[in-house]
Amino acid sequence: MPSPIPSSRLLPKGLFPSAVVGACSSPLARTQHGSSLQVPPRSCTSVIHWKQLRSVEPVGSGGFGFVYRAEYLGSTVALKKVKRCSKNTLASRQSFWAELNVAHLHHQNIVRVIAATTSAPGDSDADSSIGTILMEFVGNRNLQQVIYGTAEPLEGARCVRYAADIARGLRFLHSHGVVHLDIKPANVLLSGEDVCKIADFGCSVKLDRARETCADHPHVSLVCGTYTHRAPELLKGEAVSPKADIFSFGITLWQLLTREPPYAGDRQRVLYAIVAQELRPSLRDSAVFGCARGQRLRALLAACWSADGRRRPSASELLELLQRLP
Numbered sequence: 001m002p003s004p005i006p007s008s009r010l011l012p013k014g015l016f017p018s019a020v021v022g023a024c025s026s027p028l029a030r031t032q033h034g035s036s037l038q039v040p041p042r043s044c045t046s047v048i049h050w051k052q053l054r055s056v057e058p059v060g061s062g063g064f065g066f067v068y069r070a071e072y073l074g075s076t077v078a079l080k081k082v083k084r085c086s087k088n089t090l091a092s093r094q095s096f097w098a099e100l101n102v103a104h105l106h107h108q109n110i111v112r113v114i115a116a117t118t119s120a121p122g123d124s125d126a127d128s129s130i131g132t133i134l135m136e137f138v139g140n141r142n143l144q145q146v147i148y149g150t151a152e153p154l155e156g157a158r159c160v161r162y163a164a165d166i167a168r169g170l171r172f173l174h175s176h177g178v179v180h181l182d183i184k185p186a187n188v189l190l191s192g193e194d195v196c197k198i199a200d201f202g203c204s205v206k207l208d209r210a211r212e213t214c215a216d217h218p219h220v221s222l223v224c225g226t227y228t229h230r231a232p233e234l235l236k237g238e239a240v241s242p243k244a245d246i247f248s249f250g251i252t253l254w255q256l257l258t259r260e261p262p263y264a265g266d267r268q269r270v271l272y273a274i275v276a277q278e279l280r281p282s283l284r285d286s287a288v289f290g291c292a293r294g295q296r297l298r299a300l301l302a303a304c305w306s307a308d309g310r311r312r313p314s315a316s317e318l319l320e321l322l323q324r325l326p
């Protein structure tokens with residue numbers, strides 16, 4: 001059966017609306033041929049000028065690839081190499097192409113994609129990498145590290161500000177028909193200005209705008225996402241809708257507020273209980289939920305992780321609720 005994913009040789013140069021590298025007015029670097037280059041301010045391009053990458057340093061790795069920090073045409077960028085997963089090549093391909101669901105989108109709470117390509121020079125083992133994505137480098141920390149890896153105070157107002165950043169990012173994504181499907185603290189990056197940006201679109205899907213749901217994405221239920229944050233309808237293999245991200249947002253906000261792991265115990269037991277017994281993180285034990293704001297946050301979380309997606313707020317409603325908190 002032919003793969004639904006285009007092969008690397010089929011990636012057209014003009015994949016993105018305007019390949020503007022080389023066409024900018026203020027020169028920041030020069031190519032061998034003497035043309036001026038700079039990081040394109042808006043449009044994503046399918047060209048990476050490899051020789052312009054400097055000071056490449058590893059940042060970390062995830063399920064499908066490695067991330068590096070580098071200097072590129074006068075800007076600090078993050079370089080993500082999506083590796084070919086030997087056990088599941090299709091999943092790693094899908095992850096690469098899914099990252100491009102946001103290639104044309106720009107928002108302050110979404111990590112900006114600068115360029116993406118399926119070819120890389122010196123990749124002698126062509127089978128080792130599916131492609132490379134060049135993104136803005138957001139900062140050195142993600143929310144997972146802040147919540148669990150530091151002792152710095154995370155007072156209520158700061159949690160709500162972070163939550164509002166994520167909700168703004170989701171409102172924007174959903175308005176463009178993109179569902180992230182892997183919202184969790186590790187996928188929310190913190191900028192130097194302490195602003196949250198949603199990253200890692202390797203599980204994302206683009207919805208059929210007419211239907212607003214996406215019933216036919218087999219990979220969604222198999223490989224992608226994180227079971228602790230995954231909406232029960234997805235665990236059951238039902239259709240994807242933007243409300244799946246609202247569920248994951250609820251778990252993420254609970255983690256921000258309590259700094260506890262959402263569930264303990266065996267994965268299979270937890271999965272079963274999420275679906276069959278509506279198991280959710282506890283809203284009782286933490287002092288966070290005692291005050292007036294805490295009571296409102298409790299109601300908001302309970303709505304976000306409602307078993308019935310239709311009862312969850314939209315990202316827009318979520319933002320309003322967060323902004324109205326005492």
Ligand SMILES: Nc1ncnc2c1ncn2[C@@H]1O[C@H](COP(=O)(O)OP(=O)(O)OP(=O)(O)O)[C@@H](O)[C@H]1O
Pocket residue numbers: 059060061062063064065066067078111135136137138139140141142186187189199200202
């Ligand atoms: N644009 C970026 N700017 C700064 N750091 C980044 C950027 N993108 C990713 N990182 C960091 O690189 C590391 C690896 O990220 P990646 O998205 O590959 O994996 P992950 O989210 O940790 O795991 P998984 O993909 O399995 O969910 C993380 O520490 C992440 O915070």
